[in-house]
Amino acid sequence: MPPHPKKKRTSARKGWRWSHLQQPAATITECAQCHSPKVPHTVCPTCGYYGGREIISMAAEEPGEES
Numbered sequence: 875m876p877p878h879p880k881k882k883r884t885s886a887r888k889g890w891r892w893s894h895l896q897q898p899a900a901t902i903t904e905c906a907q908c909h910s911p912k913v914p915h916t917v918c919p920t921c922g923y924y925g926g927r928e929i930i931s932m933a934a935e936e937p938g939e940e941s
């Protein structure tokens with residue numbers, strides 16, 4: 875005979891375990907250059923700055939797709 879649960883699992887306890895394992899909300903910081911929200915430790919997607927330096931020049935990136 876296979877193992878069998880001794881007691882009935884109530885509807886209140888059923889979802890308890892996995893309800894505590896949800897992923898925490900993503901951290902959003904403010905860009906030091908343009909003050910728009912961005913993910914920390916990444917180049918700002920709005921102005922292309924990281925660590926006070928321009929990493930990506932946004933003027934060349936803006937107009938549409940190539941080819």
Ligand SMILES: [Zn+2]
Nearest residue numbers: 905908918921
């Ligand atoms: Zn920025």
